[in-house]
Amino acid sequence: MIRRLILVLGCLVLVASCANIPEQTNAQAIPNSAAQQQPKIPLPERDQSPITVVRKFIEASGETAVAEAYLTEEARKLWRPDNQATIIEDEFSTVPQPQGKDADPNRTTVEVKATSKGWLDSRKSFVAQSGPQTGMVKLIKQDGQWRINEAPSNVLIPITMFNNHYRAVKLYFYDSASREVPVPDQRYLPGATRASPSEIIGLLLQGPATALQGAVRTALPSSAVQRTNVTLSKDNATVVNLGQLGNVTTEEKRAIAIQIVLSLQDVAGTTVRLQVEGLPLVPDQPDWKLNDIQADSDRTTPKAQLTGMMVVGNRVKELRDGKQISNPAGDGSYHVESAAQSVDGSQLAVVERLNSGDLQLRVGALTEGLRQTNVTGKEITRPTWQFAVASNEIGNEVWAVVDGNITRAVRTREGTWLSLPVNGSELERFGKITELRLSRDGVRAAVVAGGKLYVGSVGRTQGTNNVAIISPKPLLPSVSNVVSVDWLDPSRVVAATNTPNGLVWQVPVDGIEAQRYSLANLTAPLASVTAAPSRQIVVTDAVGMWTASEVGQVWLPHPQTQGPNARPFYPG
Known part of the structure; x- marks a missing residue:
């Protein structure tokens, strides 16, 4: 990198000699954060021990x-x-x-x-x-x-x-299921000011973080290089000049463009000019802006009108008004223990208590009766949905932990549900799993095992039914009474615990530093939590349901408090 910087600075002194940067851009190098002007360094005080x-x-x-x-x-x-x-x-x-x-x-x-x-x-x-x-x-x-x-x-x-x-930066890759949804991957770069675009591109070319390998993919070919440092053109476009892309289709070029523009959104100007060997990456669109990108993440974010539900008295009710939903799961036809709504809102999965005492997973459209599946057991955790992988489909995959084994129910082409295993061997050493929540982009899984919180990646082997939880890491190592977890967004989870000095925590997926929500008004023991983008956190304690919008805010009673047995849930 130092050698490359020297070359670029040399080109600035002798503009005409900088042959790799097209003349029409009138480019200026954007300095790396490590090379930005440093303040005068004070010498250590004398006579220190x-x-x-x-x-x-x-x-x-x-x-x-x-x-x-x-x-x-x-x-x-x-x-x-x-x-x-x-x-x-x-x-x-x-x-x-x-x-x-x-x-x-x-x-x-x-x-x-x-x-x-x-x-x-x-x-x-x-x-x-x-x-x-x-x-x-x-x-x-x-x-x-x-x-x-x-x-x-x-x-x-x-x-x-x-x-x-150090500065946190988010790189973007794609989920391995649909291969279309951008997934954030957080990194940390030294420097008092923002990271440089060249550093971001350099990291992007290296590929995803080790913990995400197998769970995400990159659109950039492994042969790709950064032909020159990122530069700033005379018209203030951020110029990214790549090389050695090989034969890539127009669709792949657009995927590369989206990946780069999203990764540069916090460090570049409003316009990113994408080039290969000095020529436009996408011939009919040399310049890209953030608002040019169709947000595929919308497929993994619940719509605003989906305000959430809850299980109370073995029935599913609307969270906004406490009314029973218009489904057999709401009118008492099923003895509902827990439930989950699909990310798009059209589907419902419930865990039903049978007369025998066993549990069974039912799944179906929200407007219809729910179909029985062969997912049965003595213990089944709250279900969680994989988002609809194809943009023209509805949710067709539900996960739960059945008698200690992670199971996914997959809808077949005939409309029936097939039970398939998930390899959770890397989680076995942590103890009994009592909660599992898929991130809404399907890339990670948050797990409560042995009373502790872990996050792992969802590895999918292309062309097979092989799915595994890989590289699980602890997120709250000092907290041993976690009872519930949910995804606030693709990069953060919210956990409810029964640890006196911290009942509710917000934790980034890399676990670098957890934030504790206010203790005010909550009464242990806590039983559940639900979270989603642009929505209030809802927890259930010994009194009923409480809400908060941000860390530090005092918890306020939910309008539909429903008592200590309410189990709220947002889509996902």
């Missing part, structure tokens, strides 16, 4: 130039701040190590003890991994001042410093 030097170094690790001031010249040559960054809690200890009586007074060692939250992998994706983190820091006295001459191999960054000096 070894402990203070180490603490200041770690606190500054999110700013490479500041941290380097605490290193000796030799240590600076060996330190690799771009190595795996480990994010730690803000509270950490620095413990001086005992020195022997014959030890050199100008040398010492300090042990760092911290609690890890996770780390950034090579693709700048956060991987949650909670646990103790230790490292030895060796110091030497130079010109009367302590300086670090051997730092830990991995960079330790306190979470507050990480938030201050």
Whole structure:
């Protein structure tokens, strides 16, 4: 990247020599965030103790130039701040190590003890991994001042410093089921200002995060390269010039364009000019704006008129007015234990209690009676819907956990429902699964197992019925009483727990930092939660249903409180 930047800056000095950038763009390079002008770096205060030097170094690790001031010249040559960054809690200890009586007074060692939250992998994706983190820091006295001459191999960054000096960016890929719905993939780049478009394109070309591989796809061929750094044309278009795309169809080119424009939406101007070897990527549309893109994500977002439902007294009712729905599930024909409405609102799935005491899944149109399926068992979790993969179809896949096994009921061409297994072997070590919710884009699954919260990706093998939950990671490692979870949007879940210091939490899918909702007005135990884009969070506690729109807001009684046995649900 440094070499590429030098080449581009050289082209700015000698404009005519910059042959890879078409003359008609009159382009100027958009600088990388790492190369943007840095403020003057203050020198460390004099006569600091070894402990203070180490603490200041770690606190500054999110700013490479500041941290380097605490290193000796030799240590600076060996330190690799771009190595795996480990994010730690803000509270950490620095413990001086005992020195022997014959030890050199100008040398010492300090042990760092911290609690890890996770780390950034090579693709700048956060991987949650909670646990103790230790490292030895060796110091030497130079010109009367302590300086670090051997730092830990991995960079330790306190979470507050990480938030201050790293920028979250969302790349976009496509779901593996329909291969059309854009899916966000969050990464983190160093720099006090926004990330550069060139960095975004570079990451996009590397492909999805490790945890999403098998669950999403990219439209960009593996051979594709960034032919030149992203530039800004004279008419203020952000120019992206790719190379080595090979033979791609017009449809594939448009998919590439959508993927790039969505990924650049927070760092580029209003117009993105997409090129291959200096020529338009899509000949009849050289320039792209965000509003040019048909939002396929609309297929995975419940329409505004779908206001939600609830199960109360073994019947399904409307959440907005408490009235029974016009379906046998609402009039008492079925003894409903739990239910789910499809993302498009047209279908309903219910778990029915049979006279034998067993449970059975029923599925069908909201306006009709519900068909029995062969999904039966002693225990069945609340069902959850996969969105309609084809734009001209209705929901045709429902998931639930049946007697400990993840099962999906799939509608056949004849209209019957076929029970198929989901490989959940990677979840088995976590304990009994009591809740499973598919994200509305079908790419991830949030799972409550053994009282803890996990999120994994949904891996689908093309051309087969093989589906698995892959790479599950803990999201609330310190909370062990999770009772319910739902998807707020493709990047965040909301979890209801019975942990006294935090009853409701909002958590990003990478688990980097959870936010706690207000405790005001809620009474444990909590029983359920539902969430969806542009809707209020609804939880059920020991009194009834409560609502809140954002973290920090006091919970207000739901107009249809319905008591502690109400189980609200939004489509999905």
